[in-house]
Every structure is written in structure tokens, then in C-alpha cells.
Amino acid sequence: MTTKGIKDKVAIVGMGCTKFGELWDKGVQDLMVEAYVEALADAGIEPKDIQAAWQGNLYEYTAVSAIPTATTLKLDFIPVTRVENMCASGSEALRGACYAVAAGVYDICLALGVEKLKDAGYGGLPAGSGGAGVGPNATAPGMFAMMATRYFSVYGLSPEEGKRALAHISSKSHHNGTLSPKAHLKREISEDDIMRAPIIAWPLGLFDCCGVSDGSAAAIVVRADMAKNFRPDPVYVKSLQIAVSSGEEAGYTDWNYTNVESTYHAGIKAYAEAGIKNPREEVSMMETHDCFSITELVNYEDLQISPRGGAKEDIMSGFYDLDGQVPCQPDGGLKCFGHPIGASGLRMMYEMYKQLQGKADARQIKDPKVGLTHNLGGVPPRCVCSVCIVGL
Amino acid sequence: MVGITSYGAYVPLYRLDRMVIFSAIGWAAPAAPQPGEKAVANYDEDSISMGVAAAVDCLNGFDREKIEGLYLATTTSPYKERQGAGIIATALDLRPDIRTADFTDSLKAGTIALNSAIDAIKGGSAKNVMVVATDCRLGAGAGLAEQAFGDGAAALLLGEKGVIASLEGSYSITADLVDVWRSDVDTFVRTWEDRFIRDEGYMKFIPEAASKLMAKYSLSPTDFAKVAFYGPDIRTHGAIARQMKLTPEQIQDPLLTTVGNTGAASPLMMLVAALEDAKPGDKILVVSYGNGSDALYFQVTDAIEKARDRRAIKKHLASKKQLTSYEKYARFRETLPIELTGRAQAPTASMSALWREHRGVTALVGSKCKKCGTPQYQAQRICSKPDCRAIDQMEPYRFSDKKARLFTYTGDNLAFSADPPAVYGMVNFEGGGRSIFDVTDCVLEELKVDMPMEMSFRRMFRNEAQGVSNYWWKAAPPRG
Numbered sequence: 125m126t127t128k129g130i131k132d133k134v135a136i137v138g139m140g141c142t143k144f145g146e147l148w149d150k151g152v153q154d155l156m157v158e159a160y161v162e163a164l165a166d167a168g169i170e171p172k173d174i175q176a177a178w179q180g181n182l183y184e185y186t187a188v189s190a191i192p193t194a195t196t197l198k199l200d201f202i203p204v205t206r207v208e209n210m211c212a213s214g215s216e217a218l219r220g221a222c223y224a225v226a227a228g229v230y231d232i233c234l235a236l237g238v239e240k241l242k243d244a245g246y247g248g249l250p251a252g253s254g255g256a257g258v259g260p261n262a263t264a265p266g267m268f269a270m271m272a273t274r275y276f277s278v279y280g281l282s283p284e285e286g287k288r289a290l291a292h293i294s295s296k297s298h299h300n301g302t303l304s305p306k307a308h309l310k311r312e313i314s315e316d317d318i319m320r321a322p323i324i325a326w327p328l329g330l331f332d333c334c335g336v337s338d339g340s341a342a343a344i345v346v347r348a349d350m351a352k353n354f355r356p357d358p359v360y361v362k363s364l365q366i367a368v369s370s371g372e373e374a375g376y377t378d379w380n381y382t383n384v385e386s387t388y389h390a391g392i393k394a395y396a397e398a399g400i401k402n403p404r405e406e407v408s409m410m411e412t413h414d415c416f417s418i419t420e421l422v423n424y425e426d427l428q429i430s431p432r433g434g435a436k437e438d439i440m441s442g443f444y445d446l447d448g449q450v451p452c453q454p455d456g457g458l459k460c461f462g463h464p465i466g467a468s469g470l471r472m473m474y475e476m477y478k479q480l481q482g483k484a485d486a487r488q489i490k491d492p493k494v495g496l497t498h499n500l501g502g503v504p505p506r507c508v509c510s511v512c513i514v515g516l
Numbered sequence: 517m518v519g520i521t522s523y524g525a526y527v528p529l530y531r532l533d534r535m536v537i538f539s540a541i542g543w544a545a546p547a548a549p550q551p552g553e554k555a556v557a558n559y560d561e562d563s564i565s566m567g568v569a570a571a572v573d574c575l576n577g578f579d580r581e582k583i584e585g586l587y588l589a590t591t592t593s594p595y596k597e598r599q600g601a602g603i604i605a606t607a608l609d610l611r612p613d614i615r616t617a618d619f620t621d622s623l624k625a626g627t628i629a630l631n632s633a634i635d636a637i638k639g640g641s642a643k644n645v646m647v648v649a650t651d652c653r654l655g656a657g658a659g660l661a662e663q664a665f666g667d668g669a670a671a672l673l674l675g676e677k678g679v680i681a682s683l684e685g686s687y688s689i690t691a692d693l694v695d696v697w698r699s700d701v702d703t704f705v706r707t708w709e710d711r712f713i714r715d716e717g718y719m720k721f722i723p724e725a726a727s728k729l730m731a732k733y734s735l736s737p738t739d740f741a742k743v744a745f746y747g748p749d750i751r752t753h754g755a756i757a758r759q760m761k762l763t764p765e766q767i768q769d770p771l772l773t774t775v776g777n778t779g780a781a782s783p784l785m786m787l788v789a790a791l792e793d794a795k796p797g798d799k800i801l802v803v804s805y806g807n808g809s810d811a812l813y814f815q816v817t818d819a820i821e822k823a824r825d826r827r828a829i830k831k832h833l834a835s836k837k838q839l840t841s842y843e844k845y846a847r848f849r850e851t852l853p854i855e856l857t858g859r860a861q862a863p864t865a866s867m868s869a870l871w872r873e874h875r876g877v878t879a880l881v882g883s884k885c886k887k888c889g890t891p892q893y894q895a896q897r898i899c900s901k902p903d904c905r906a907i908d909q910m911e912p913y914r915f916s917d918k919k920a921r922l923f924t925y926t927g928d929n930l931a932f933s934a935d936p937p938a939v940y941g942m943v944n945f946e947g948g949g950r951s952i953f954d955v956t957d958c959v960l961e962e963l964k965v966d967m968p969m970e971m972s973f974r975r976m977f978r979n980e981a982q983g984v985s986n987y988w989w990k991a992a993p994p995r996g
Binding site for chain 2: 244245246247248251258259260261262263265266267269270271273274277322323324325326327328370371372374375376377378381505
């Protein structure tokens with residue numbers, strides 16, 4: 125099925141992003157307002173200019189419904205929608221705003237993502253369950269760790285070889301994080317230290333897992349034909365696609381647990397919409413969903429930058445390093461920013477936006493043309509993935 | 517002819533050497549260390565889950581649709597009001613139109629259930645009845661009971677066709693002798709003086725029930741190939757044997773040095789062990805104890821030779837792992853409070869959701885697409901197979917009895933577990949279907965992608981605030 129798509133119909137003209145971290149002194153209100161005010165100033169607009177808003181978050185103690193967003197930001201009786209699509213909620217908020225503008229319903233919309241994770245009272249993502257009260261005793265690290273176990277087994281990697289490739293991914297992101305003022309974790313970690321770290325969920329160790337933090341990010345999106353009225357360097361949306369598991373991965377035995385099907389399908393749709401034929405050559409840089417190092421590894425393959433089974437070679441050659449051919453997580457990624465669920469998708473976009481505008485300071489990539497964000501919610505057998513491609 | 521048509525048993529994987537107990541806490545009481553080891557239920561096991569395991573061993577391919585009753589015998593049901601037999605019958609995916617009953621409050625509950633099942637069959641109320649006897653009793657720290665008690669279960673299928681051991685007679689004594697007891701709120705057993713119990717209890721009722729049965733049926737002790745009688749500990753069991761004038765060959769091993777005193781399950785576990793070695797024509801005498809005594813006498817038939825392919829007692833005894841720490845045992849039995857973080861809070865169970873999904877949850881029944889034949893767990897309305905996607909073409913499909921393989925796995929230190937790391941994996945079933953299950957009775961280092969797995973009914977959690985024990989199935993490496 126072909127669709128018209130939204131290529132070059134929408135532009136981002138303002139963005140804001142808080143510092144991410146264990147922000148004990150900041151509540152949801154503080155986080156939202158900080159990202160919102162920066163985005164307004166960046167776009168040079170007034171609050172009254174916003175015609176509709178979308179806000180993404182997962183946990184109900186961050187927000188239920190759009191009311192906390194509207195009342196916190198004092199949005200003036202405009203339509204505000206809270207969206208929730210697990211860890212891809214931030215990208216889902218951006219999609220809502222972009223599609224509304226592309227549909228011609230509004231000229232200027234706000235997308236905002238926020239999550240206050242550190243009020244849970246314990247480490248990791250807050251747990252939750254209900255219904256019949258049964259299910260495996262699983263956490264996110266474990267559900268992704270099983271992908272590493274399987275990947276190592278299928279591609280014949282010893283735990284040492286596999287973990288070395290994963291360690292390079294995390295070490296690379298930790299380096300980039302040291303160059304990101306807004307990152308949560310800003311410390312170089314060597315591959316050897318990563319491999320020696322305590323195991324969180326075998327075979328993933330502490331540094332194979334992203335941080336857990338609070339944060340918020342926001343975007344102002346407008347009609348493409350009016351974007352230059354706001355700024356000389358708007359960033360145009362080339363594609364914004366989302367794909368959700370069909371259930372066959374978890375319910376039918378063909379899926380191999382060595383990749384994420386939704387990422388692969390979202391990538392195919394996004395490349396088609398953006399008119400990208402050869403992702404490895406055409407994508408300049410990426411912010412992919414690196415909740416765990418193994419997730420980033422399979423993202424390379426699912427997004428068709430590395431061939432199946434070929435990610436390790438690219439990783440070890442530095443292909444995804446900041447000075448490599450397709451730098452991945454130039455800001456440090458979820459690895460260093462942590463993952464305040466609803467904010468992450470828009471935080472990724474914040475980095476692509478700044479890079480395209482040449483405002484990424486010490487981590488500036490030379491002359492990028494095409495940026496890609498990939499946001500993943502759920503666990504490998506059942507998930508929702510977005511791929512958004514932006515350019516000048 | 518009415519009698520036993522199949523047998524099965526279950527002994528948990530973990531064993532605790534009694535010296536480990538004595539070394540840890542022997543200083544606190546003058547009780548001498550007892551010889552041997554005892555079987556210890558894993559943290560995710562209780563009398564219900566062990567009962568299901570013994571019943572699965574006993575089913576051994578028998579058509580579940582033909583079972584018309586299930587009687588549970590235990591003194592350690594996790595509920596005072598919620599029938600344990602009902603949980604086990606549901607887990608076994610038995611028909612709903614059957615008789616179920618819990619026989620409890622006495623250590624002779626196992627033989628009472630056995631007699632009742634035989635009576636139901638003789639009376640024409642049911643053709644096939646399963647009896648499950650299981651116990652997981654607790655003695656307080658440093659006491660003789662703590663050393664003596666072990667965990668285990670036995671299951672017997674009773675019927676009229678294919679009888680491997682017919683019930684030839686029984687004799688019962690009821691006596692309100694208060695020797696070992698628990699009130700409705702006690703966790704640990706209480707006892708009166710051991711010398712009183714030995715002299716007035718064990719040494720009287722067990723020999724009396726046996727001799728009265730023999731008199732009733734004109735038999736003498738030498739007529740029996742095996743006598744399986746209850747004994748609370750090794751020394752007392754030996755004294756009862758001398759009193760009954762049995763030869764060493766006639767005494768059925770009471771399993772006290774290998775499994776321990778399994779309470780209501782003990783006489784039936786001994787009976788199962790006796791059947792494993794029995795020859796056609798053998799007479800077996802079973803004598804229980806607890807507020808009196810029941811004696812039952814069985815005659816083994818030629819059909820016994822066809823009923824060998826079970827784990828029963830022998831294979832379960834051979835498959836074991838030693839617990840090396842008393843503290844771990846205390847943690848498994850929840851007698852040692854452990855600091856629990858926020859993540860450790862038990863989930864809330866919805867009883868309406870559980871009822872709606874009880875066959876899926878408790879019996880591990882999913883669905884199989886009638887159009888493409890793909891089994892899927894959990895049950896789906898629309899087929900998961902990409903080129904099928906048939907709507908509402910499903911029939912129920914049971915996964916609990918299917919062989920499986922470990923597709924991938926992890927050991928998770930973030931997830932709360934009473935025995936970290938929490939081990940779980942994606943399990944692919946032979947014949948199709950997959951799901952993610954906890955993997956129990958294993959150590960992470962021994963797991964490999966593609967190794968065989970089988971399903972085991974376990975307690976997932978107990979929510980103290982709700983007063984709920986919640987059960988589901990886990991995967992486990994096959995027990996030999």
C-alpha cells in the first residue's frame with residue numbers, strides 16, 4: 125500500500141531539552157516548563173501561537189490525560205492530547221503534531237515528552253502488573269539480554285567476542301556523553317571496564333544498560349512553507365513512520381530473537397517515504413534506541429546500515445563512532461542521557477536538530493545532511509518502533 | 517477388581533544434609549544430629565505444586581477425560597478456604613464435572629483419601645479417581661521436627677480396569693490422641709513429650725492396625741512382601757518394625773534418610789516406592805498414622821510390569837542438588853525475613869481475570885488454529901501465523917504436557933527473586949507455540965540455547981496483603 129506521506133510538509137523550527145539526570149529537586153512541572161520555554165524561545169514564538177499540542181509519557185505518576193500538560197503550560201483551551209506508546213511515546217507525540225500540521229488542520233503545534241522516573245523509590249524502571257497476576261518474572265534488561273544470548277548463539281560468537289562488540293558500543297556512547305552538557309552520565313568508560321562490570325541480566329552488564337533518569341524535551345512544528353519565517357535553518361521532516369508488532373514474533377516460532385521486527389518494518393517504511401535507497405550511504409547520523417547495547421547492535425542491522433550478522437565488524441571498525449561514517453548516538457544516547465520514557469524520542473530529535481544546524485559544539489559531525497531517530501517501546505517480541513528522518 | 521491403576525511421585529530437586537542444619541543451629545538445642553538428608557521444596561514450590569508434579573507423573577499418558585474424581589490429602593494446603601484439589605484438578609486440565617475433595621488435618625489423610633476413592637469406585641460413583649498426597653510441613657528452628665521433615669508428594673490413580681495392585685482389605689482406628697498438632701494459625705508443629713508419643717501413639721496404633729487387619733483377613737506378617745508404615749524419624753521407625761516382628765527385607769524403606777518425613781504423603785510415597793519394585797502376586801501392607809491409624813492391604817497383579825515408565829521415587833531420588841546453606845533453606849521456607857525493595861512487592865491478582873483465564877493460566881491451555889494448525893500461547897482469537905490470520909478458528913490446546921526447548925534465556929539480577937538471579941527464557945514447544953517462562957530448578961551456568969525443557973507447575977508469588985498464592989507454569993530441565 126502506498127501513502128502520500130509527509131515528506132517536506134512539516135518543519136521543526138524550535139526545540140527544547142532539559143538536562144537529564146536524577147533530578148531530585150525537579151518535578152514534572154519543572155521539567156515540562158524548562159523544555160517548553162526553551163522551545164518557544166528557539167522558535168521565537170509566543171504561547172498563544174500554539175494551536176494544538178501532543179504530550180507523551182508512560183507512567184501514570186508522571187501524567188494521566190493531557191490535563192497536567194495543559195494546566196502546567198497554561199495552554200489556552202486548545203486541543204491537547206496525551207499519547208502513550210511505551211518507550212516510543214515521545215516520538216508518538218511528535219508524530220501527532222507533525223501529522224496534524226501535514227493534514228493542514230493546524231499551522232503551529234507543540235510536541236512534548238516528559239517522564240519523572242526517579243520517584244519510584246528503587247532502581248531500574250518501575251515494575252507493574254495486574255490482570256490474572258501471572259507472567260514471567262521479567263524486566264527490560266532481561267528481555268533484551270535474551271536477544272544477546274540468542275545473537276551470540278546464532279552467529280557463533282563466544283560470550284567474550286559478543287560482549288567485546290557490545291562494550292565498544294557503550295564505550296563509544298560514553299565518550300560522546302562526555303561532550304554533551306545535558307547528559308546524565310558524563311564519564312569515559314573503557315571497553316575492559318565495561319566487560320568487567322557486574323552482570324545485570326546475563327550477558328548484559330551494568331554498562332550495557334542505559335541510565336534511568338528524569339527529563340523532558342519539546343518541539344515546535346510548523347507548515348514547511350512557512351518555516352523560514354521563523355528561522356533561516358529549519359529542519360524538515362522527511363519521514364515519520366511507526367510499526368507495531370503483529371504478534372507473530374511472540375506467538376509463532378519463525379522469529380529468531382536476533383532482531384526487532386518492528387524496527388525493520390519502520391525502517392523500510394521510513395526510507396521509502398524519505399526516498400532513501402541506500403541507507404548505509406545516505407544516512408549521515410543516527411540517534412537509535414540504545415536502551416541496551418544489544419539493542420543498538422541489532423538496530424544497525426534492522427535499519428539496514430549493517431548487513432545481517434555484520435554489525436560486529438562495523439562496530440569494531442569504528443563505523444558508528446563519532447568520527448565514523450555513520451555516527452550513532454552523537455550525544456551519548458539513552459546510554460548517557462538515561463531514558464525518561466516519554467522524553468527520549470524528542471531528546472533524540474533535539475540532537476539531530478542541533479547537529480543539522482551545526483550547533484552541536486564539541487560533538488559536531490561534519491556537514492550532516494540526513495539525520496535518523498529510532499525509538500523503541502516494549503520488548504523485542506512485542507514492541508512499537510518509530511523511525512523519523514530529518515534533513516535540511 | 518478395584519485398585520491402583522497407575523502411580524507417580526515427586527521429590528523436589530533440592531536436598532539438605534541434616535549436618536548442614538545441625539552445624540548452623542544445633543547449638544540452640546540439645547537435639548542430636550539425625551543421619552542423612554531431607555528433600556526441600558524450592559522457593560516456588562508448595563504442597564499444591566508438588567501435588568501437581570506427582571499427578572503429572574502418575575497420569576503418564578492416561579486419558580485425562582476419563583478421570584472422574586480428584587482427592588487431595590495434605591495438612592499444608594496454602595488455603596483454609598479454597599479447595600486445593602480444585603487447583604490441582606484445574607492445573608491438570610481435568611473435566612470440570614468431577615468430584616473433588618480435600619482430606620486434611622491428619623497425617624493419615626493420605627490413606628483416608630485412598631480408602632474414600634476406592635469406596636467411590638466400589639459404590640459406582642466414579643470409574644477413575646486420582647488421589648494426590650502431598651505435604652510441606654515446618655518444624656521450628658533447631659527442633660527434631662525441623663531435621664526430620666522433608667517435602668514430597670505421591671499420586672495414585674484408582675480404578676477398575678488395568679489394576680496393578682488391587683485393594684484387598686483395610687482396617688481403621690480413630691483416636692483423638694493429641695501428640696503432634698498445629699492450631700489454625702500455627703506455622704510450626706507443636707508436640708507433646710516424645711516418649712509419650714512413642715509409647716502411647718506410634719508403638720500402639722501402627723502395630724494394632726496392622727495386626728487387626730491381619731486377623732480380619734486371616735493373614736500373618738510373613739504373608740507380606742513389603743510393609744510400608746509411617747515413622748516420624750529413623751529411630752522410632754526401627755522400634756515399630758521390631759514391635760511388628762518384621763524381617764529387614766519386609767520393611768519398606770521409609771525414605772527418612774533421603775526425603776524425610778513427608779507427613780500425609782509419607783505412606784503413599786512408600787507405597788509408590790514399593791510398587792516400583794513389586795512383583796506380581798506380592799502383598800503390600802500400608803499403615804498410616806495420625807489421630808489413629810489406617811491399614812490397607814494390596815495385592816500386586818501381572819499388570820504391574822506395564823507400569824514401570826515413571827520417575828516415581830527412584831528417578832526423583834537420583835536427580836538432586838544439594839543446598840549447602842541453612843540460610844537458603846530458611847529463605848525458601850520464608851522463615852527468615854529478607855529485606856525487600858520496592859521491586860519485590862508481589863503483584864495484585866485479579867480474581868475475576870484469573871477466573872476468566874483459569875484454563876489458560878492454571879492449565880496452560882492455549883489455542884490451536886483449526887485452519888493452519890499453529891499452536892499458540894496464550895490463546896488467540898486471530899491466528900498469529902502471518903499467512904493465516906484466520907479469525908475465531910481456534911480450539912483449545914494444552915501446552916503443559918508438551919516437550920519444549922530453550923530458545924534463548926537470561927539470568928536477571930534486577931528482577932526480584934527469592935533465589936537470584938531470576939532465570940527466564942523463551943521456550944519453543946515441540947509441535948509449535950512459544951512463550952516466555954521463568955526457568956526453575958536450574959543454575960544459569962548450566963543452561964544452553966536449545967536444551968530440552970519441560971513444564972512445571974509453580975507458585976509464582978504469594979501476595980500477603982491479598983492472602984493469595986498465585987500459580988502458573990515454569991520451564992525446568994527434565995529430571996532424568
